[in-house]
Amino acid sequence: MESEKTVDKDAARDKRRRRLKRPRFQMRVSTKFAPRKSTNGEPLTCTSETTLKPEQLLELYRYLKLTRLVEERIVNLYRQTKVVGGVFRSLGQEATAVGSAYALQPHDFITPLIRDLGAVLVKGIRPREIFAQYMAKAWGPSGGRDLNIHFGDMEKGFIGPISHLGDMIPVMTGILLGARMQKKKFVGIAYIGDGGMSTGAFHEGLNFAAVQRLPLIVVAEHNRYAYSTPTSLQTAVKDLAEKAAGYGIPAYIVDGNDVIACYEVTKAAADYARRGGGAVLIEAKTYRRKGHAEHDDQRYIPPGEIEWWEKNNDPIDRFEKYLLQTGVSQQQLDAITADVVREIDEDCTWAESSPMPDAEQAAYNVFDNSIVPPAFRPKVLES
Numbered sequence: 001m002e003s004e005k006t007v008d009k010d011a012a013r014d015k016r017r018r019r020l021k022r023p024r025f026q027m028r029v030s031t032k033f034a035p036r037k038s039t040n041g042e043p044l045t046c047t048s049e050t051t052l053k054p055e056q057l058l059e060l061y062r063y064l065k066l067t068r069l070v071e072e073r074i075v076n077l078y079r080q081t082k083v084v085g086g087v088f089r090s091l092g093q094e095a096t097a098v099g100s101a102y103a104l105q106p107h108d109f110i111t112p113l114i115r116d117l118g119a120v121l122v123k124g125i126r127p128r129e130i131f132a133q134y135m136a137k138a139w140g141p142s143g144g145r146d147l148n149i150h151f152g153d154m155e156k157g158f159i160g161p162i163s164h165l166g167d168m169i170p171v172m173t174g175i176l177l178g179a180r181m182q183k184k185k186f187v188g189i190a191y192i193g194d195g196g197m198s199t200g201a202f203h204e205g206l207n208f209a210a211v212q213r214l215p216l217i218v219v220a221e222h223n224r225y226a227y228s229t230p231t232s233l234q235t236a237v238k239d240l241a242e243k244a245a246g247y248g249i250p251a252y253i254v255d256g257n258d259v260i261a262c263y264e265v266t267k268a269a270a271d272y273a274r275r276g277g278g279a280v281l282i283e284a285k286t287y288r289r290k291g292h293a294e295h296d297d298q299r300y301i302p303p304g305e306i307e308w309w310e311k312n313n314d315p316i317d318r319f320e321k322y323l324l325q326t327g328v329s330q331q332q333l334d335a336i337t338a339d340v341v342r343e344i345d346e347d348c349t350w351a352e353s354s355p356m357p358d359a360e361q362a363a364y365n366v367f368d369n370s371i372v373p374p375a376f377r378p379k380v381l382e383s
């Protein structure tokens, strides 16, 4: 009887879903917060159309500085050969990760990628965990079992990324489907690069989320390169947001170097997803000022391109200009930076003082050890 009832319920739900009005095919790309050229040669700042309160704006500034300065410290450690593995920077595109993650509620989920340290920090991960993780230390979140960005924190709503490009889209889609089945309510951001959007997994994941109307927000970081390949050589569309039409979902183009715009657009997308509207695609237009990783000498970049972005379109410079114009003093900004540097110094010292992990522990906590016994028990290592 019980199972018949379940079947009836499922059939009724499917019928209701079929009756849901689907929007007719149309381009629904909002460009309200898209990048604008500077008028009369004035340097770019940020949009003034915001619901953010003054203290939130200062908190955003702190996260931007924290992201940049934590990354600078990691590069420092890398040059001292203290880092195990690669170092991936988000220099020049920090506003996308910080602004979008800041628009979420604490119980919402994210799946960040290599350029999203800012989102991880907004989610409440401390710099000490990042330093210890990069140095593969015992006190790091993965206890030296994995490197750089490869760790997660379920309590904080942060799913550790897997390397395969595109695969975090179906993973987040599955999380959101699971949540719906368990009657839990939250939205999820899955970050993706311009290159990652050309994978099969991206298509399958987003298509399924769109059909199921899951509250998935895809933040596509259009930073113009995938390794050394410019975006124009791996996708035929000009705006990545155009791809949303293929899934019947709305999209936004946002200035990825304007932290306020990134916040506002993600907030609107999250509200829409939370209301039951379904998946949304946000294309953040930005620029990757460093190479793919620290080893990359960027010889494929046309001369002057990086310098142009550094001089004219740096997200932190732009936000500083905005804050100063709206009455924040330089001293306030300096005090925030000094506090960020203090935290980084303290946390880096803590991480450096951590021991390296015990070799005997390496195979533990890789799988759930209550189900799968560790592959190498200490006595096997001893023999």
Ligand SMILES: Cc1ncc(C[n+]2csc(CCOP(=O)(O)OP(=O)(O)O)c2C)c(N)n1
Residues within 6 Å of the ligand: 114, 115, 163, 164, 165, 166, 192, 193, 194, 195, 196, 197, 199, 221, 223, 225, 226, 227, 288, 292
């Ligand atoms: C399926 C797959 N193919 C190739 C790679 C190797 N790979 C890692 S990052 C990367 C470039 C990613 O470019 P993009 O998606 O634009 O992100 P960005 O690095 O610019 O943030 C590639 C090709 C991979 N990790 N997974």
Ligand SMILES: [Mg+2]
Residues within 6 Å of the ligand: 193, 194, 195, 221, 222, 223, 224, 225, 226, 227
């Ligand atoms: Mg890219």
